[in-house]
Amino acid sequence: MSRSKKLLALLIIVVIVGVGVVVSLLSGKAEPKGATVETATVALDDFTITVTGSGLVEGIESKEVRASVGGRVEQVLVDEGEFVTIGQIIAVLDKRDLQSQLQTAKASLASIQAEVNQLESEIDWDSIEESLPVKQAKSQLTAAQARLNEVLQGATPAQLAQAENAVVEASLALEQAEANLAKMERLYFQQAISRQQLLDAEHSYTLAKQRYENAVNQLEILKSGPTKEQVAVAEAQLNDAKLAVISAERQAQWKQDSLVVAKERLLQAENNVALIEEQLTETDVTTPYQGMVTKKLVSPGVYLTAGTPVIEVADLSRLVVVARIDEVDVTSVVVGQEVKITSDAFVGDEFYGVVKRIAPQPIYEGKVAKYNVTIELENPPEGLRPGMNADVEIITLKRQSLVVPIHAVVTTTTSDAVPASTGEATKAVFVVRDGKAVKVPVKTGETSLTVVEVLEGLNPGDRIVTGSYYTLQRLKDGDPVNYSDSVGDGQ
Template sequence: MRKKLGWLLVIILVVGVAGFFTYRALAERNSASATSLQTATVKLGTVTSAISSAGTVRSNQSATISWQTNGKVGEVKAQLGQQVAINEVLASLDANTLSQSIIQAQVELINAQEALEELKKPQPLKIAQAEIALEEAKAELENLLNPSDIAISQAEIAVINAQTAVNEAQKKVDQTKYGRGTDQQIASARASVLMAQDKVANLQEAYDRTPGKPEEDLAKANALANLTAAQNEYKRALAVLNWYLGSPNEEEVNEAYTQLALAKAQLAEAQKTLEKLKNPSAMDIELARAKVEEAQQNLETLKKGPTQAELITAETRLTLAQATLNQAYLTAPFSGAITEVQVLPGDIVSAGKPAFRIDDLSSLFIDLMVSEIDIHQIKVGQSAQITFDAIPGSEYSGTVTQIGLVASVTQGVVNYPVTIKMTNPDEYVLPGMTAAVSIIVAQHENVLVVPNQAIKFSGGQSIVTVLYQGQQIPIQVTVGLTGTSVSEVISDQLREGDTIVINASAAAASTSNFGRPGEGGLGFFGP
């Protein structure tokens, strides 16, 4: 029995000594490894998930302004960098080199403006004339339906007068076959010549008897004036006689026949009118009614004013003329800054030759390409962080404004266009610059965060190793939102302020023993 007890004491002593030295070795190893551990503190913070891409800055709107016709540049008003307003004239062609079509457009523009103004303004005179025409058409119809005795009498008198005019015209035609004047006209003309001749002789005798000179004596001057008047009267009488005695020329003959034809036409019209009054035909009545309707419609049209179609036609004519004339000028299509100038006064230009570039720099945008894997995470309105290699030390912000629906495929890689609007650009950001953009697709605030390197994976579990009193204790966690450097972790056993090991050993990160000492089967330590 004593022998067995001795052996038991020996065994206990050996185990105790071995345990002591084992504990001492482990403590020394833990102490040595602690000096090389990389640790971090569990914090409450914000985790941001972003999708990164690169793109090029562009202006809100950009346009190249080119000449629309040929010519010589006369004046260049816009300069590089100048701010211009919409429709502001930037340059113009020399008026002496304009094409014929533009010169004609200047005249057409004036005519089109006058026509449009005439169409729009009130027409009191034309309305009054239309009212008179309507009353005349109604009276004509009434005369056909119920002719009055007065109307018939007037028509009969018109026929008589027209017949008289025909007779007189016929006499003149007949006279052209013999001479200009009748025997009676020639005799009367001869008598006038003789009387004028005697008057000249008598006044000549009176002038001769009067002493003195006309320029010095009033009586002599009066005698001369009377004599001169008589001589002129004699010349006129003689000219009339000679004309009557002469034969009519070709022009006079033609005029006589023309007057006869006109008189006959007027007689036929008068006879037709009289016949129509006495025996109107159904066709005459129908035509008269149609004339009344036409006059009525014309009056109503004038009172209503121009139709929409008439206004559109007149305005289109004006617009076309103005558009042709505008080819001599270059104007700004929108408000912006002149970013390129390729024209000088005196340049010979042709249609299609560029002259200016204009950019609306009031807003700047960045065009990106995002992979098909990430595109569904992008939403309009998401924020973006923007940096430029060309502007070191500065960070800008932006917002997603547009997501393309059609992909671009390059060597099998599928990307979709995304547009970012910069919210705080400054004078250093210029169109054409390359930008690095991070689009924030998710963000969790006031959550437990740890460095991404501190999260280990073992047996399909996510592990964070807590350092407590020199011991590395693996804690199972659920990983939430992952950012570029930190991740959100969820665990009842992890608290803000805990120290975690980034470079935990494989053994420490093993899933064989979870939990804090001092609680449960393994025990947990307090906060």
């Protein structure tokens, strides 16, 4: 029992004694034989012992709402004590930096998209082998290989015949040109033609002679076979063609690789734009929780980094009372005990909770050690808020027992009590039997503020004397008594 309860019980006893003394003095005479007494009928009843304390209502869980992006705070739209709902905008951050970043990101995206489009227009094949430059280079390689083969094989009979025919044709042409030149010279000396006509005939003769010599030389070359120089030239042309194929394939591969890289950069640029757009939406800071704002942690003008707490929200669907319990009472408190709670904010209302936690270390109020006991409310009334005062009664014991009023139990020595051990103080209760007060020794158990538990000595239905206090102090075993049937039960 707490000190406050003990003081209250003592005060009640003193008042009862005082009333009895006053009544006795006013009557000016002793209690008459067969005095009327107050009685009660003993019965099984709910017996409870409580521990009291007081404390404050708190949210069982407070959560911080954090900014997802950094920026300067333009507005804070809520105040402490306000209720917020999921998705509600609680603060607004400056958007200008992110808007500038978005503009730059979109320009970069457009540039990379143009690069991808250009590469895709240049790559009109499914594989490198199908690339037009590679096809052309391979065609030239085939031609160079054929030329080398021709040089190495020498002239064919058909080529020799063609060369011989060319010599014959060139010889005939030369003879005709020579005869024509002789004719023109005679005519010129006869002044039958102009000098220009003579010069034309000389030029035709020179060309015919050159063609004849070339045809003769080509025939001799074909007959003698390829020279080292011809083979070297053909081989060099073949090597150049091979290098051209390699270069074309590498160029095609580079374009394909460039397209892959450009597409990866394009994806990154698209993701960057999407990220900045999402961050822009997050400059409107919203709460993912519902409850009451218990703390406002930022103010306009402050620059936040991503992850900075903006407000703290208490979940009002689950509240606790953190009550301070005296060290002499806390030993009887255990987790799971039922608690009755009242608050000055809800006069006349009672609500209930359960002990959830007992602090391992005390808090000192002066020299008195007290322990914080956390009580979770089961049915908090609407409007109950963190910070409100609350009084608690922790039910540390509750069971069905025989109980009697505290003042009905008298303490006597062994000389008056039957049976009892010599020299020991015993507790007894007067039971009304056949119109007499019979003093019955009892064994008591726990004591509450007003009643005491009787473990042995009484039975349900026994009528016991409960007062007055003055009468109980003078009553003897076997004294005749009168009682009223209108008196209630043992509590």
